Amino acid sequence: MRSAGAGAKKAMRAGVVAAACGLLATTLAACGADDQDGGRGSGTAADGAADTSRGDEARTTDLKRIPDVGDRYQKRIPADARQVVAVYGAGKDSADSTIALFTKTGDTWKQERSWSGHNGKKGWTTDHHEGDKRSPVGVFTLSDAGGVLTDPGAKLPYTQSGAFQAPHYWAKSHWHDFDYVVAIDYNRVKGTSPSDPTRPEGQTKGGSIWLHMDHGSGTSACVSQSKSDMEYLLRNLDPARHPVVVMGDKAELKA
Numbered sequence: 001m002r003s004a005g006a007g008a009k010k011a012m013r014a015g016v017v018a019a020a021c022g023l024l025a026t027t028l029a030a031c032g033a034d035d036q037d038g039g040r041g042s043g044t045a046a047d048g049a050a051d052t053s054r055g056d057e058a059r060t061t062d063l064k065r066i067p068d069v070g071d072r073y074q075k076r077i078p079a080d081a082r083q084v085v086a087v088y089g090a091g092k093d094s095a096d097s098t099i100a101l102f103t104k105t106g107d108t109w110k111q112e113r114s115w116s117g118h119n120g121k122k123g124w125t126t127d128h129h130e131g132d133k134r135s136p137v138g139v140f141t142l143s144d145a146g147g148v149l150t151d152p153g154a155k156l157p158y159t160q161s162g163a164f165q166a167p168h169y170w171a172k173s174h175w176h177d178f179d180y181v182v183a184i185d186y187n188r189v190k191g192t193s194p195s196d197p198t199r200p201e202g203q204t205k206g207g208s209i210w211l212h213m214d215h216g217s218g219t220s221a222c223v224s225q226s227k228s229d230m231e232y233l234l235r236n237l238d239p240a241r242h243p244v245v246v247m248g249d250k251a252e253l254k255a
Contacts, residue, residue, distance in 0.1 A: 060111035066102055067111075069246055070254045076139035082241035084109070085142065085211070085233065087223050089135070089249035093123040095218025099225055101236065113232065117225035121218025124249040128186070128221065130206040135221050136186055137248030142211075143190040145234055147180040154234040156182065156243075159193040173215045180230040182211040182237065184223070184245055211245070223247065 059067070065074055066084055077084060082104045090096040100114040120135035128136035146159035164178040183194035187207040192198070199207040206221060211233065214224035223245075225233075237243045246253065 061108075063102070063109040063111070064107070066109060066246060068250065068254055072255055073139055073246055073248070073253055077244060077246065078141075078242060080242045081244045083237060083243035085237075085243065085245040085247075087117070087119065087135075087245060087247035088253065089119055089124050089247075091123065092249045092251065094249070095119055095121050095123065097223065099223070099229070101233065103241070112236070115225060115229050117223060117229070118214055118216075118218050119223050119247070120221050124252065126248075126252065128206050128209075130204055131220075132206070133218075133220055135219075135223060135247065136206070136209060137252050138186070139244055139246050140209075141185040141190065142182055142237055142243045142245055143185055143239070144192060144194055145180070145182045145237075146194045147178055148176075149179045152180070152231050152234055155236070155238045155240075156234070157191075157239075158234070159195070161193070161195065163195055171215075176227075177213050177215055177224070178210075179213050179227065180234060181213075182230075182233060184209040184211065184247075 066077070066086055068088065069086065084102045084104075086100045086102060088098045088100070090098075095118050097117045097119045098114060099117045101112045102109045103112055104110075120133050122133040123135075124137050125132060125134035126137045128134060143156065144159070145154050145156040146161065146164060148160075148162060148164045150160050151158040164181065166175050166177050168175060181194050186209045187199045187201045187205050188194075188209075189196060189198045189200065194208075194210060197208070199205065208221075210222045211230070212219075212222055212224055213227055213230055
């Protein structure tokens with residue numbers, strides 16, 4: 001029979017875990033708590049798939065605007081933005097995406113790199129709400145980063161904390177989703193840790209939308225990619241260049 005002391009210690013440990021998970025309960029739900037279908041990785045360039053940035057040089061340099069983004073969203077890119085992460089969803093109801101980083105020098109853009117990833121398991125929406133399993137379409141600033149792992153050399157402010165750890169009652173394929181994250185500034189307070197649960201527009205509008213590590217399939221609303229691609233973004237996204245993400249399904253982005 002267990003002693004009362006052992007039982008108390010176990011209860012205390014459970015309380016600590018519950019508190020840590022409770023801090024991020026809303027965040028983790030937004031990023032994939034009930035999306036535990038596993039998979040074999042995102043098929044990124046780093047994992048052996050084609051890196052489209054190595055294709056036709058004329059298509060990736062000396063660009064006057066972000067490719068395949070129409071006037072509606074092009075005009076929402078801030079004038080001072082010198083870095084754009086473009087997330088091109090394969091379709092309105094698809095969880096597959098192509099992601100690219102563009103940098104601007106003078107008045108021209110250059111595609112630095114491109115890779116594959118995932119978005120919301122049900123696709124995209126221009127009117128995101130909590131629990132709809134769709135990623136929000138739009139142009140959003142990128143201000144803060146963090147994760148379970150130590151800072152890999154991020155230029156954005158980086159918060160390292162074990163509180164980002166995905167609960168181990170999730171499928172094992174999801175345990176490392178939040179080793180690295182970059183907060184997408186949708187319904188959040190800039191200048192805070194990505195784990196900050198504050199939602200200025202209210203809970204029903206959803207929130208805690210991140211760029212984070214991939215588990216091989218769609219998310220609850222976030223955008224995911226391989227560990228090497230996350231490290232690449234963290235080491236290159238520079239607050240001095242005012243980075244933003246332009247994200248949505250291809251048809252909507254072109255509109």
